[in-house]
Amino acid sequence: MRNFSALIDGLVFMPARNGKIRLLADFFATTPDPDRGWALAALTESLVFHEAKPAAIRQLVATRVDPELFALSYDYVGDLAETVALIWPERPERANSLPPSMTEVVETLRAAKRGQVMGLVEGWLDTLDSSGRFALLKLITGSLRVGVSARLAKTALAEWGKVDLGDLEECWHGLTPPYADLFAWLEGKSDRPAAGKGAGFRPLMLSHPLEEEDMAGLDPADYAAEWKWDGIRVQLAARGGERRIYSRTGDDVSGAFPDIADHMTFDAVLDGELLVARDEGAIAPFNDLQQRLNRKTVTAAMLKEFPAWVRLYDILFDGEEDLRGLPFTERRARLERWHDAVRPRRMDLSPLVPFEGWEALKGLREGSRENSIEGLMLKRKDSVYVAGRPKGPWFKWKRGALTLDTVLMYAQRGHGKRSSYYSDFTFGVWRGEELVPVGKAYFGFTDAELVELDRWVRNRTTRRYGPVREVEPGLVLEVAFDSVHPSNRHKSGLAMRFPRVHRIRWDKPAAEADRLETLQAMVMG
Amino acid sequence: MKVCPEGLYVEPGGFYVDPLRPVERAVVTHGHSDHARPGHAHVLATAGTLAIMRQRLGEGAGATTQTLDYGDAIRIGDVTVRLVPAGHVLGSAQVVLEHAGTRVVVSGDYKRRFDRTCAPFEPVPCDVFITEATFGLPVFRHPPDLGEIDKLLHSLSIFPERSHVVGAYALGKCQRVISLLRAAGYDRPIYLHGALEPICKLYEGFGVPLGELRPATVAAKEELKGALVLAPPGAVADRWARRLTDPVVAMASGWMRVRQRARQRGVELPLVISDHADWDELVQTLDEVAAPEVWVTHGREEALVHHATQRGIRARALALVGFEEEGA
Numbered sequence: 134m135r136n137f138s139a140l141i142d143g144l145v146f147m148p149a150r151n152g153k154i155r156l157l158a159d160f161f162a163t164t165p166d167p168d169r170g171w172a173l174a175a176l177t178e179s180l181v182f183h184e185a186k187p188a189a190i191r192q193l194v195a196t197r198v199d200p201e202l203f204a205l206s207y208d209y210v211g212d213l214a215e216t217v218a219l220i221w222p223e224r225p226e227r228a229n230s231l232p233p234s235m236t237e238v239v240e241t242l243r244a245a246k247r248g249q250v251m252g253l254v255e256g257w258l259d260t261l262d263s264s265g266r267f268a269l270l271k272l273i274t275g276s277l278r279v280g281v282s283a284r285l286a287k288t289a290l291a292e293w294g295k296v297d298l299g300d301l302e303e304c305w306h307g308l309t310p311p312y313a314d315l316f317a318w319l320e321g322k323s324d325r326p327a328a329g330k331g332a333g334f335r336p337l338m339l340s341h342p343l344e345e346e347d348m349a350g351l352d353p354a355d356y357a358a359e360w361k362w363d364g365i366r367v368q369l370a371a372r373g374g375e376r377r378i379y380s381r382t383g384d385d386v387s388g389a390f391p392d393i394a395d396h397m398t399f400d401a402v403l404d405g406e407l408l409v410a411r412d413e414g415a416i417a418p419f420n421d422l423q424q425r426l427n428r429k430t431v432t433a434a435m436l437k438e439f440p441a442w443v444r445l446y447d448i449l450f451d452g453e454e455d456l457r458g459l460p461f462t463e464r465r466a467r468l469e470r471w472h473d474a475v476r477p478r479r480m481d482l483s484p485l486v487p488f489e490g491w492e493a494l495k496g497l498r499e500g501s502r503e504n505s506i507e508g509l510m511l512k513r514k515d516s517v518y519v520a521g522r523p524k525g526p527w528f529k530w531k532r533g534a535l536t537l538d539t540v541l542m543y544a545q546r547g548h549g550k551r552s553s554y555y556s557d558f559t560f561g562v563w564r565g566e567e568l569v570p571v572g573k574a575y576f577g578f579t580d581a582e583l584v585e586l587d588r589w590v591r592n593r594t595t596r597r598y599g600p601v602r603e604v605e606p607g608l609v610l611e612v613a614f615d616s617v618h619p620s621n622r623h624k625s626g627l628a629m630r631f632p633r634v635h636r637i638r639w640d641k642p643a644a645e646a647d648r649l650e651t652l653q654a655m656v657m658g
Numbered sequence: 659m660k661v662c663p664e665g666l667y668v669e670p671g672g673f674y675v676d677p678l679r680p681v682e683r684a685v686v687t688h689g690h691s692d693h694a695r696p697g698h699a700h701v702l703a704t705a706g707t708l709a710i711m712r713q714r715l716g717e718g719a720g721a722t723t724q725t726l727d728y729g730d731a732i733r734i735g736d737v738t739v740r741l742v743p744a745g746h747v748l749g750s751a752q753v754v755l756e757h758a759g760t761r762v763v764v765s766g767d768y769k770r771r772f773d774r775t776c777a778p779f780e781p782v783p784c785d786v787f788i789t790e791a792t793f794g795l796p797v798f799r800h801p802p803d804l805g806e807i808d809k810l811l812h813s814l815s816i817f818p819e820r821s822h823v824v825g826a827y828a829l830g831k832c833q834r835v836i837s838l839l840r841a842a843g844y845d846r847p848i849y850l851h852g853a854l855e856p857i858c859k860l861y862e863g864f865g866v867p868l869g870e871l872r873p874a875t876v877a878a879k880e881e882l883k884g885a886l887v888l889a890p891p892g893a894v895a896d897r898w899a900r901r902l903t904d905p906v907v908a909m910a911s912g913w914m915r916v917r918q919r920a921r922q923r924g925v926e927l928p929l930v931i932s933d934h935a936d937w938d939e940l941v942q943t944l945d946e947v948a949a950p951e952v953w954v955t956h957g958r959e960e961a962l963v964h965h966a967t968q969r970g971i972r973a974r975a976l977a978l979v980g981f982e983e984e985g986a
Binding site for chain 2: 145146147148152155156159198199201202203206209210211212215216219220223262263267546548552553
């Protein structure tokens with residue numbers, strides 16, 4: 134457990150994604166099989182065993198520690214696993230028994246009956262040091278929570294093994310812990326393991342933003358257009374009796390969307406946009422979808438109030454048949470034919486948008502102020518479906534951003550490289566004589582501008598609330614955003630989508646910033 | 659002996675121990691600012707503590723000062739006073755008071771670990787033990803120091819291009835960390851924030867070798883890549899740290915034992931290195947001094963009082979305010 138617990142400790146404290154990748158790579162490089170494979174399974178939540186309930190852990194610790202001292206300590210520390218890890222008495226006889234390896238822990242747990250788990254845990258707690266105890270308790274309560282998604286773990290593996298992440302994703306689903314064949318491939322000792330037969334994640338094909346100057350070189354006849362819907366991109370994989378819904382990064386979100394998974398009674402892999410739609414196909418604002426995101430499970434009330442919908446873009450597999458090598462137009466025909474035959478509920482096709490030349494398309498794009506549309510997608514008719522973001526075959530052409538002159542109200546220090554800078558800005562607009570906050574932005578400015586902003590904030594602070602500074606209303610930030618929606622979470626009653634600092638208006642007096650009514654008028658039906 | 663707004667008052671001697679406000683006569687256990695406050699008329703302390711006070715407080719170190727070496731006895735009023743090493747920082751002392759056949763020991767801040775930068779703690783059996791309890795919860799159990807230093811050196815090997823900035827209190831912790839690094843074989847120059855330099859010089863003057871130290875000036879920006887830099891805890895995440903390229907932020911403190919506390923401070927590499935006794939050592943010390951009565955001055959006193967009571971010791975919390983737990 135030593136390497137694993139050191140890894141967990143490192144990850145807990147590492148805020149930066151690249152730092153996490155380095156720690157993971159170092160761990161995979163220095164930890165033998167099968168320990169590293171079981172650790173990978175723990176990180177990607179691919180382990181199945183009888184978990185321990187927090188109440189059982191409390192009971193266990195009460196047999197070793199004075200309850201009053203435990204209560205005072207728990208009150209101070211706040212986290213059960215951590216309190217127990219720290220307070221568990223170190224026994225002198227520990228020197229005589231070796232702490233278990235990761236493999237011993239996992240294999241024993243997998244074989245154990247429910248009633249045996251706490252006895253095993255007790256024995257291990259006695260031989261581990263506090264970091265080991267913490268890692269063990271996190272492991273056996275079923276959730277490590279160290280800020281590592283399955284995707285990040287795979288990214289670290291791919292970087293360490295110097296293989297393509299898409300290649301790794303492709304075979305991932307066919308693998309089982311402790312992944313000896315995977316590590317053999319990553320260390321150059323064997324070929325890539327075969328792709329799995331089940332409902333594995335197939336890496337998505339992504340697009341580049343279309344720059345106006347690109348258009349001159351492109352022939353409109355080569356491209357098909359369709360709306361870019363304002364939801365989250367998903368892959369629906371129903372293969373060999375398995376059903377999975379993946380986010381664009383390959384995270385399995387099936388559990389949160391049973392209202393889609395229930396209708397995946399087909400055998401295919403599809404690419405589409407996850408949305409909320411109350412009536413058949415009537416798309417709700419993104420804000421409604423947000424209520425359903427980042428949850429592991431979902432309540433009946435939420436299913437009713439925010440029912441999910443998938444608007445289909447593409448088909449990757451029809452049964453066993455891999456369609457990714459076909460050109461877009463052929464895949465599209467297959468998708469339409471498939472949809473016609475299967476007619477899955479809670480799903481429809483994203484229609485193609487016919488157009489005559491770029492100018493006409495531009496008109497269509499500007500005219501599309503509908504809430505659920507983010508802009509247009511352009512796909513080369515001959516484009517095959519490949520992983521990643523190749524330049525040329527697919528473009529996204531977002532609607533022009535909205536802008537608003539706002540007043541800086543609060544600033545907070547950032548993280549990592551920005552930890553000494555006030556870099557997270559809350560801005561507001563005028564409602565009568567008072568400012569009301571309407572959003573937060575932390576990018577859109579250069580490093581040099583950040584230095585200026587930081588100085589401005591430090592010199593104009595009027596109050597401090599912990600890490601937050603309130604500043605005098607004196608700096609106008611021109612903020613760009615994709616759209617604005619009604620929201621009861623915000624004091625202003627409005628929520629911006631994707632706000633960023635567009636320009637810093639050092640020249641403009643705060644009194645001339647926009648008013649709340651202006652923003653309200655930008656809300657679209 | 660009684661607790662006044664000024665602090666702990668020793669009535670038959672007419673003096674205070676670590677008074678919080680200016681008084682006529684003070685006995686000072688050690689040089690941390692929450693114990694060694696300015697403006698007393700007369701100060702008694704070890705040579706180390708007085709040197710630290712003079713450096714930090716200048717004129718405020720005391721109108722008149724008197725050195726008392728470890729182990730020597732002096733009579734103040736009706737009380738015999740001795741200073742005994744507390745192992746906390748250079749010059750730190752417990753105050754041993756004898757009056758009318760009763761011995762009272764005021765621990766000041768103390769630790770039990772080996773520390774080559776100061777004299778080791780000596781337990782003195784007594785009738786009343788007045789102890790600190792900064793880490794008075796059983797979750798505080800400091801791991802071996804050198805293991806923590808290994809963590810720092812391992813991080814330097816994984817991130818060799820990043821400077822590693824260690825937040826460490828200027829008096830005691832800074833010199834201890836340097837001394838531990840040297841003991842672990844780290845012989846490259848160590849860079850210091852300006853606020854740490856004077857006390858390091860003072861330690862060297864008292865015969866504590868610290869190896870090559872350099873100022874962490876802006877000019878040395880290139881040199882600081884991959885280097886070890888020590889700075890006061892408050893500076894590591896503020897403007898001062900901008901001279902460092904993508905630094906790994908470490909913090910050397912007993913508080914680092916609790917992950918959530920470390921994370922709140924933005925620490926990437928917590929090092930549990932403390933100049934205070936941990937829970938086990940507090941309990942061990944109560945056993946060794948075998949005092950039938952224990953008073954707890956500051957810290958998480960509730961748990962230690964509970965523990966002592968369970969053991970049949972008469973224990974109470976003094977709830978002295980004003981000790982800031984700095985340098986923990």
